[in-house]
Structure formats: structure tokens, C-alpha cells
Amino acid sequence: MEKEKRLRSRDWFGGADKMGFVHRSWLRNQGYPDDYFSGRPVIGICNTWSDLTPCNGHLRDLAEIVRRGILEAGGFPVEFPVMSLGETIMRPTTMLFRNLASMDVEESIRANPLDGVVLLTGCDKTTPSTVMGACSVDLPTIVVPGGPMLSGRFRGGMIGSGSFNWMIKEKQTNENFSADDMHEAEICAARSAGHCNTMGTASTMATMVEALGLTLPGFSSIPAVDSRKKVLAQLSGRRIVGMVEEDLRLSRILTRNAFENAIIVNAAVGGSTNLLIHMIAIANRIGVQVKLEDFDTMGSKIPLLVNLMPSGKYLMEDFFYAGGLPVVLKELEGFLHKDVITANGKSLIENIAGAQCYNRDVIATLDKPFQAEAGIAVLKGNLCQNGAVIKPSAATPKLMKHRGRAVVFESMEDYHMRIDLPDLDIDESCVIVLKSVGPKGYPGMPEVGNVDLPAKLLRKGVKDMVRISDGRMSGTAYGTVVLHISPESAIGGTLALVHDGDMIELDVEKRRLHLDVPDDEIRRRRAAWQPPKPATERGYVRLYLDHVQQADKGADLDILVGKSGSEVKGDLH
Numbered sequence: 059m060e061k062e063k064r065l066r067s068r069d070w071f072g073g074a075d076k077m078g079f080v081h082r083s084w085l086r087n088q089g090y091p092d093d094y095f096s097g098r099p100v101i102g103i104c105n106t107w108s109d110l111t112p113c114n115g116h117l118r119d120l121a122e123i124v125r126r127g128i129l130e131a132g133g134f135p136v137e138f139p140v141m142s143l144g145e146t147i148m149r150p151t152t153m154l155f156r157n158l159a160s161m162d163v164e165e166s167i168r169a170n171p172l173d174g175v176v177l178l179t180g181c182d183k184t185t186p187s188t189v190m191g192a193c194s195v196d197l198p199t200i201v202v203p204g205g206p207m208l209s210g211r212f213r214g215g216m217i218g219s220g221s222f223n224w225m226i227k228e229k230q231t232n233e234n235f236s237a238d239d240m241h242e243a244e245i246c247a248a249r250s251a252g253h254c255n256t257m258g259t260a261s262t263m264a265t266m267v268e269a270l271g272l273t274l275p276g277f278s279s280i281p282a283v284d285s286r287k288k289v290l291a292q293l294s295g296r297r298i299v300g301m302v303e304e305d306l307r308l309s310r311i312l313t314r315n316a317f318e319n320a321i322i323v324n325a326a327v328g329g330s331t332n333l334l335i336h337m338i339a340i341a342n343r344i345g346v347q348v349k350l351e352d353f354d355t356m357g358s359k360i361p362l363l364v365n366l367m368p369s370g371k372y373l374m375e376d377f378f379y380a381g382g383l384p385v386v387l388k389e390l391e392g393f394l395h396k397d398v399i400t401a402n403g404k405s406l407i408e409n410i411a412g413a414q415c416y417n418r419d420v421i422a423t424l425d426k427p428f429q430a431e432a433g434i435a436v437l438k439g440n441l442c443q444n445g446a447v448i449k450p451s452a453a454t455p456k457l458m459k460h461r462g463r464a465v466v467f468e469s470m471e472d473y474h475m476r477i478d479l480p481d482l483d484i485d486e487s488c489v490i491v492l493k494s495v496g497p498k499g500y501p502g503m504p505e506v507g508n509v510d511l512p513a514k515l516l517r518k519g520v521k522d523m524v525r526i527s528d529g530r531m532s533g534t535a536y537g538t539v540v541l542h543i544s545p546e547s548a549i550g551g552t553l554a555l556v557h558d559g560d561m562i563e564l565d566v567e568k569r570r571l572h573l574d575v576p577d578d579e580i581r582r583r584r585a586a587w588q589p590p591k592p593a594t595e596r597g598y599v600r601l602y603l604d605h606v607q608q609a610d611k612g613a614d615l616d617i618l619v620g621k622s623g624s625e626v627k628g629d630l631h
Contacts, residue, residue, distance in 0.1 A: 064305065065097070065099055065100075065173050065302075066171065066172065066173050066197070066624060067099070067100040067134075067171040067172065067173050068097075069171070069626075070171035071095045071096075071100075071171060076631065077629055077630075077631060080630075080631065081171065082095050090134075094134045098132060098133055098134040099132075099133050099134065099173040099174060099299055099302040099303070100133070100134045100136060100171050100172055100173050100174075101128045101133045101134065101135050101136070101172070101173065101174045101175070101176060101295075101298050101299065101302070102136055102137075102138055102166075102167060102170065102172040102174070102175045102176070103121050103124055103125060103128075103135055103136065103137040103138070103175075103176050103178065104138060104140055104163060104166070104167070104175055104176065104177045104178060104188055104192075105117055105118070105121050105137055105138065105139055105140070105178045106140060106141075106142040106143075106178055106179060106180065106181075106184040106188065107121070107139070107142065107178070108142035108144065110142065110144050110147050110148075111142040111143065111144035111147070111180070111181050111184070112144060112146060112147070112181075112248070113144070113145070113146075113180040113181035113182075113184075113204065113252065113253035113254070113260060114142055114144075114178075114179075114180035114181055114184060114204055114253075115251060116204060116251035116252070116282055116283075117178045117180060117204055120178060120202065120204065120287075120288070120291050121137050121178060123288050123291045123292050123295070124176050124178070124202060124291050124292065124294060124295040125137065125295065126292055126295060127291070127292040127293060127294060127295020127296040127297075128176075128295040128296070128298065128299060129295075130292075130295070130296055131295070131296040131297075131298075131299035131300065132299060133174075133295075133298070133299040133302075135295070136170075136172070138166055138170070140159060140162045140163050140166055140188070140191075141155065141158060141159040141162045141187075142159075142181075142184060143155055143156065143159055143181060143182070143183040143184055143187065144181055145181050145182045145183065145259075145260075150500060150501075150502055150504060151500065151502040151503065151504035151505065152181075152182065152183045153183065153502045153503045153504065153505075153530065153613070154500075154501060154502025154503075154599070154602065155183070155502075155598075156183045156186060156187045156190075156336075156613075157187070157190075157602065157606070157613075157614055157615050157618060158598055158602075159183065159184070159187035159188070159191070160186075160187040160188070160190040160191040160194075160343075160614075160618065161191065161618065162191065163177075163187060163188050163190070163191025163192060164190075164191035164192070164194045164195055164618075164622075165191075166191075167191065167192060167195045167197065167624075168195050168622065168624060168626060169626060172197065173197065173198070173302045174197055174198040174199065174200075174298045174299070174301055174302040175192055175197055175198070175199045175200075175298070176199075176200055176201075176202055176294060176295065176298050177189065177192060177199060177200070177201045177202065178202050178204065179201055179202070179203055179204060179263070179264070179267075180203065180204030180205075180252070180253045180260065180282075181253055181260055182253075182258075182259040182260050182263065182332065182533070185201070185203070185260070185263035185264065185266075185267060185336075186263060186336035186337075186339065186340060188201075189201065189267065189272070189340050190339055190340055190343050190614070190618075192308060193308055193309075193312065193340060193343035193344040193621060194343050194618065194620070194621040194622055195621065195622070195623065195624050196307050196308050196309050196344070196621055196623060196624060197307060197308070197624055198298065198301035198302045198304075198305065198306050198307055198308075199272070199298075199301075199307075199308050200272065200273065200274075200294050200297060200298045200301060200401045201267045201272045201273045201401075202273070202277070202290075202291050202294050203264040203267065203268075203273060203277055203278050204251075204252060204253060204282055205252050205253070205264075205279075205280050205281050205282035205283075205284070205287050206252045206253055206254065206255040206260070206261055206264075206279070206281055206282060206373075206374035206375065207219055207248055207249065207250045207251065207252035207253065207254070207255045207281070207282060207374075208249055208250040208252070208255065208281055208283060208375055209255055209373040209374075209375045209376065210222075210246050210247045210248065210249055210255065210373075211246055211249070212242070212243055212246040212247070213242075216371075216372075216373060217243060217246055217247050218247070218254070218255055218256040218367040218368075218373055218534065219247045219248045219254045219255050219256065219534075222243060222247055226240070227510045227511075227513070227516065228511075228516050228521075231513050231516045231517055232516060232517060232519075250281070250282065250283045251282045251283055252281060252282030252283065253282070254533075254534055255281075255373045255374045255375060256366060256367040256368060256373060256374070256533070256534045257327055257328050257329060257330070257364065257366040257367065257368070257369065257374070257377075257533065258330060258368075258532060258533035258534035259330040259332040259333075259532065259533035259534075260533070261278070261279075261366075261374050261533070262324065262327070262329035262330040262332065262333050262533050263330075263332075263333065263336065264277075264278040264279075265278050265279075265323065265324070265327055265329060265383055266320050266323075266324065266329070266333055266336075266337065268383050269319055269320040269323040269324070269383065269387070270311065270312060270316050270317070270319070270320050271311045271312075271316055271398060271399065271400030271401055271406065272308075272311060272312075272400075272401055273294070273401060274290050274293060274294055274297065274401060274402055275384055275400070275402065275409040275410070276290075276382050276383065276384050277290050277294075278382070278383055279374055279377045279378040279382040279383060280378055280382075281374070281375050281378060284378075297401065297402060300403065301401065301403075304403060306399070306401070306403065308344060309344055309345070310399060311398075311399055311400065311401065312340070312341075312344045312346060313346065313398060314346050314347070314348075315395035315398050316395070316398045317337065317341055317346055317348050317352075318352075318356055318395060319394045319395055319398060319406070320333075320337060321337075321348075321352060321353055321356045321357045321433075322356060322357055322360055322390060322393050322394060323383070323386065323387065323390065323394075324353075324357060324433070324434075325357035325358070325360035325362075325432050325433030325434070326360050326361065326362065326363045326364065326386055326389070326390055326432065327363070327364040327366070327383075327386060328362050328364055328366060328368075328369035328370065328432055328449075328451045328452075329533070330449075330532075330533025331434055331447050331448075331449050331530070331531060331533070331541055331542070332505075332530055332531075332532075332533055334350065334353050334434060334447060334542070335503075335530070335542065335609055335612055335613050336612070337612075338350065338610075338611065338612035339612030339613065339614040340612075341612075342611070342612055342614060342619045342620070343614070343618070343619065343620065343621060344621065345620060345621065349610075350436055350444075350445045350447075350610045351436055351445070353433065353434045353436060353447075354433070354434065354435055354436035354569070356433075357433030357434060358431060358433035358434065358435055358436075358450075359431050359433065360390075360393065360431070360432060360433050361422075361424060361427030361428075361429060361430055361431065361432060362422075362427055362428045362429035362430075362431075362432030362451050363386055363389055363390075363421055363422045363423075363424070363427055363428065364377060364386060364420070364421055364422075364428075365419060365420050365421075365422065365428050366420075367534070368452055368533075368534055368535060368536040369428075369429075369432070369451040369452055369536070370428060372419075372420050376417070376420050377420055377421070379416065379417065379420075380415060380416050380417035380420035380421045381413060381414055381415045381416055381417075381421060384409065384410045384413035385413045385414065385415045385421050386421060387406065387409075387410045387413065388410045388413040389421070389422075389423060389424050390424075391407070391410070392424075394406065429451055431450065432450065432451040433450075434447050434448070434449055434450075435447065435448050435449075435450055435566050435569060436569060437540065437564075437566070437569050437570060437571040438569060438570065438571070439570050439571040439572040439573075440552055440572055440573055440580070441526070441543065441552050441553060441556075441562070441571045441572060441573045442540075442543045442544060442551075442552075442553075442571050443544075443545065443551075443552070444544035444545055444608060444610045445542070445544055445609075445610045446526070446540050446541065446542055446543040446544065446571055447540070447541050447542045448538070448539065448540050448541070448566060449531075449539075450566060452535070452536040452537065452539075453522075453536075453537065453538040453539070453566075454521070454522040454537070454538050457522060457523075457524055457538040457564075458538070458564070458565075458566040458567065459564065459565050459566065459567065460489070460524050460538075460563075460564045461561060461562070461563045461564075461574075462487050462488050462489040462524060462561070462562060463487070463488050463489065463559055463560070463561060463562075464488070464489050464491045464556050464557070464558060464559065464560045464561070464562050465482070465483070465484045465488045465489070465490055465491065465558060466491045466493070466556055466557060466558050467490070467491065467492050467493065468493050468494060469493065469494045469495075470492070470494075470495060470500075470504075470506055473492060473509060477509070477510070477512050477513075478512055478513045478514070480514060482512060482514075483558075484512055484515070485515070486515055486518075486520045486523055488523065489523070489524045489525070489526060489562045489564075490509060490511075490523060490524070490525040490526070491525075491526055491527070491553070491556050491562070492506065492507070492509060492525065492526070492527035492529065493527070493528070493547040493553055493554060493556075494528075494547055494548055494590070495507070495527050495528055495529030496528030496529065496543070496544075496546025496547060496548055496549075496608075496609065497546060497606045497607070497608060497609060497613045498546060498548040498549060498603055498606060499528065499546055499547055499548030499590070500529070500593075501593050501599060501602060501603055501606075502602075503528070503529055503530050503609065503613060504529055504530065505529070505530045505531055505532040505535070506527070506529045506530075506531075507525060507526075507527045507529040507530055507531040507539050507540075507541045508525065508531045508532070508535040508536070508537045508539045509525060509527075511523055522537050522538050523537075523538070524538050524539075524540070524562075524564055525537065525538070525539045525540070526539075526540040526543065526553075526562070526564075526571070527539075527540070527541065527543065527553075528542065528543040528544070528546035528547055528548075528551070528553055528609070529541065529542075530542065538564075540564065540571060542609040542610070543571075543609075544608045544609045544610045545608055546608060546609070548589070548590055549589070549608075550584065550587055550589065552573060552580065554587055555573075555575075555580055555583040555584060555587060556573060557583075560573060560574065560575055561573075561574040561575075562574065601615075602615065605617050607619075
């Protein structure tokens with residue numbers, strides 16, 4: 059009886075009055091027996107399955123396996139759909155809708171008789187959006203990551219879904235890549251269910267939730283179609299029932315120490331710059347302070363231990379066979395908070411005790427890393443007073459200190475119109491400046507920061523140039539690309555004031571991004587600057603524009619920061 063009293067679902071199903079009758083009787087049309095309403099913990103399976111989200115297309119089947127585990131442990135499983143976000147399909151960008159999806163998750167959990175939640179995730183934004191929403195309610199929660207695709211195979215070599223995208227223009231320009239070549243590569247790149255098989259954003263976010271302690275150990279790198287994925291999904295269904303019994307809520311797992319561990323791990327695996335925005339937003343929901351600078355001070359000196367695209371040569375399937383994240387955690391043991399509690403009720407140190415590496419060409423040791431320092435560098439300067447980021451492990455070393463002439467594109471439309479014009483005044487020493495792609499400017503902060511180089515420079519053999527913007531970059535991408543400039547151009551940040559021909563200085567070692575224009579001239583330009591008109595006057599996008607925060611704050615809506623908890627006042631009658 060004491061256990062039953064703790065169950066939140068008893069407020070719906072435990073009463074002998076009219077409302078108890080209403081709540082139980084309508085669910086009985088599904089054929090549930092009496093004992094489902096008499097003390098079983100009700101577990102929500104939050105499913106981001108959608109035919110429009112290719113990375114999550116297998117989650118409908120995975121949900122049934124989770125359901126099996128919940129039933130075995132004595133729970134009452136109830137699956138519910140939430141908004142899904144398909145990175146490769148949705149326009150203008152899924153980031154515009156991440157916060158909307160998080161609202162869907164939050165209110166779906168809070169408004170229903172749930173005692174615990176299993177989050178089924180996969181594609182880039184489905185992981186942070188579901189975790190953000192769940193944090194704002196703070197029930198016992200476990201994540202079941204959908205897993206990466208099998209490695210792509212193309213003409214005798216490996217091809218990474220995602221990373222190959224950024225080679226296409228160069229191959230068409232310099233290697234006579236034909237329509238038939240494109241078609242064959244297209245088929246080979248994504249050859250099984252699952253999300254991108256590189257250490258892109260989807261794999262980074264799956265790694266993050268395991269590093270935070272929100273999954274069962276070793277879950278994040280298992281390929282989507284591997285039978286071991288099904289085993290851990292079933293065990294996760296069993297485990298969430300235990301988490302409810304122990305009242306192991308998100309706020310007990312997502313401590314400051316857990317976030318510090320995840321920052322360090324992201325550096326060691328060569329994770330996506332997108333993690334910064336998502337993890338800051340998650341921390342703000344659960345009530346833990348994580349600042350942009352933390353990713354530099356804690357992670358920038360961590361060595362790169364994982365040899366995966368886009369920073370290396372292997373793919374997620376190889377990472378799993380080599381031992382997966384538990385091996386990396388064991389290597390990093392001296393840097394981590396080892397006593398943090400995780401979803402299985404054990405500490406991190408207990409979970410990694412038996413970890414073994416089976417391929418040192420995929421996962422390196424601390425004394426022989428693939429790169430000495432691999433974390434995200436946070437830049438400051440008059441071009442980014444609130445910060446900007448760059449991923450050194452994906453950049454060209456000789457460009458990490460650079461002074462170049464700005465070639466400015468006022469928008470993505472402007473870029474597409476002019477980048478390949480033969481008379482465009484640009485060479486490899488220039489700095490490509492892209493404006494109006496921040497949270498408010500696009501709107502939605504798309505993954506366009508690593509714009510393709512001009513065709514005429516590609517033909518000369520130029521492989522990389524410094525590019526700066528207030529947008530993001532796909533985790534599958536690479537290059538010397540400065541991202542997340544804050545304040546963004548659309549709200550009058552200094553980026554909005556850059557003109558063609560201005561000199562820009564980048565010094566990653568000194569963490570500096572500087573517009574070499576006199577202060578008086580900057581003030582004159584600022585006084586003459588006019589803000590753009592809002593992208594729309596109605597609907598969610600207008601709500602987003604009115605409330606979205608800047609990148610250094612996680613680009614969440616200011617009205618969603620923090621948590622409302624699980625209490626629901628009022629009833630439907």
C-alpha cells in the first residue's frame with residue numbers, strides 16, 4: 059500500500075468515485091484487466107517514430123520490445139506519440155521545432171497518469187527535445203537510443219552517412235562525379251535502419267545521454283539492427299519499473315557532476331558542436347548551471363580517443379565492436395566524477411569496471427591519443443561578445459591562426475546566388491562571412507555554417523577556408539568553421555556590421571575572434587543598422603521569435619527554462 063500511495067497514477071486510477079470510474083472505464087476498451095489499475099506503475103513509452111524521420115523509422119518495433127520488458131517487471135506500459143523531427147526532411151530546419159517538440163513531450167507526460175517514462179530517440183533533435191521535456195516534469199526516466207546505421211560501403215571503401223554529403227560538390231567539380239556515381243553512393247550511404255553512422259550529432263547525443271547516465275551502460279553505440287539493441291531495449295523496459303520503485307528521478311541523475319562528465323566525454327569522442335546548445339538547454343530545464351565557457355575550460359585539453367568520422371576514419375559500427383563508450387569512460391576515469399548515479403542504480407565506476415578495448419586503432423589510450431587536444435574551443439572578441447565556438451579536431455591546423463579579408467553574404471539566398479559566380483572577388487585567404495542564420499535570423503539556426511567553397515577555388519585544389527556565421531554545423535561536417543556567434547546578426551550583433559573587405563582575425567589558441575575595424579566606425583555602422591522584419595506574424599514561429607534565447611543560452615524559449623514539475627491541478631470534470 060505504501061508503494062501504491064507513491065504512484066502518481068493512483069490520482070487517476072485509485073479512486074472509488076466518479077473520476078476513478080471515468081479514468082478506468084475508458085481505458086478498459088483496450089481490454090486491460092483489473093490488476094492493471096490496482097497498483098502497477100504506469101510507464102509511458104514516449105515514441106518519436108515517424109515515416110518522415112528516417113533515422114527513427116524502426117522505433118515502432120523497438121517500442122514493442124520495451125513494452126515487453128515493462129510487462130515482465132510488473133508495469134503497465136502505455137505508448138504515446140510525440141512530434142518527431144527528421145533532420146534530413148524538415149524545412150527550414152529541425153532546430154526551429156526542437157523547442158516545440160519539447161513542449162509536446164513535457165505536456166504529454168504531465169497531463170497523463172504516468173509514473174515513469176521511456177524516451178525512444180534517434181535523429182538529432184529527438185534526443186534533446188525529449189530529454190528537455192522530460193526534465194521539466196522530472197519523473198523517473200530512461201532513454202532508449204535507436205542506434206546508428208550499419209557502416210556504408212561504396213566501391214571497396216567505407217562511406218559515412220552524413221559526412222559524404224560535404225564532399226559531393228568537390229567530387230562533382232574535380233572528380234567528374236556522374237549522376238550514376240551519385241545514385242550508387244546514395245544507395246550505399248544509408249543501408250540499414252538507424253541514424254547517421256558517423257560521430258555526427260545523432261551519435262553525439264546518444265553518447266551524451268549514456269555519459270550523463272540516462273541509458274543502460276554500453277547502449278549508445280549498438281547498431282540499430284543488431285539484436286543486442288533489442289536486448290537492452292527490453293532490459294530498459296524492466297529497469298524503468300525499478301526506477302519508479304526507487305523514485306530515481308532525472309534530477310537525481312542530472313547533477314552538475316554528470317554534466318561535467320558529459321563535457322569531458324564529448325571532447326574525447328570528437329563530438330558535435332551541436333551538443334553545446336542542447337546540453338545547455340537540458341541543464342537549464344533541470345536547474346543546473348552550465349555555461350558556454352565550461353565546454354572550453356573542462357573539455358578543450360582532453361585528448362581525442364575515438365577515431366571516427368568526421369575527425370577520423372571509422373564509423374559507429376566499428377566503435378561498438380571496439381568496446382564502445384564504456385572503454386572511453388574507463389580511459390577517462392581520472393578525469394571523471396566516478397560516483398555519479400546512473401539509470402541502472404549503479405555508479406559510473408561500477409558500470410565500467412569490466413570494460414575492455416578490442417581495437418586500439420578505433421579507441422586509443424590516454425598516453426597515445428589520436429590528437430592531444432580535441433574539445434570545443436570557445437572564442438570571444440568584438441565579433442562575438444557572448445561567445446562563438448570552433449571544433450579544432452575537424453579544422454585545418456594552419457588556419458587556426460588566420461587573418462583574412464571578409465567576403466560577406468547577407469543570407470543563405472545571397473550565398474547561393476553569388477558563391478559560384480566567376481567574378482566573385484574571393485581567394486583562399488579570405489574569410490567567408492554568413493549572416494542571418496542564427497536563432498531569430500533564419501529563423502531556427504540551421505546547419506549551414508560549413509558552406510561549400512566557391513567552385514573556382516575547389517578547381518584550384520582548395521580544401522578549406524575560414525568560415526564564420528551565427529548558424530550551426532552538422533556533426534557530420536568538418537572544416538575551419540566558426541559557429542554560434544552570439545549575439546547573432548538578426549538582433550544587431552557585431553556580425554551584422556561586417557562589410558566586404560573588412561579584415562577578420564582568428565586566433566584559436568588565444569580564443570579570439572576580432573573584427574579589425576575602429577570602434578568609432580563600428581558605432582557608426584550600428585547606429586545606421588535596421589533590424590529585419592519578423593519572419594512571420596502568426597503561429598508557433600511567431601512564439602519562437604518572441605521568446606527564443608541566443609545560442610550561448612541553449613536557444614531554448616525563455617518561457618520554458620526551468621521545470622513545472624509533475625503535479626496537475628484540476629480534473630476534466
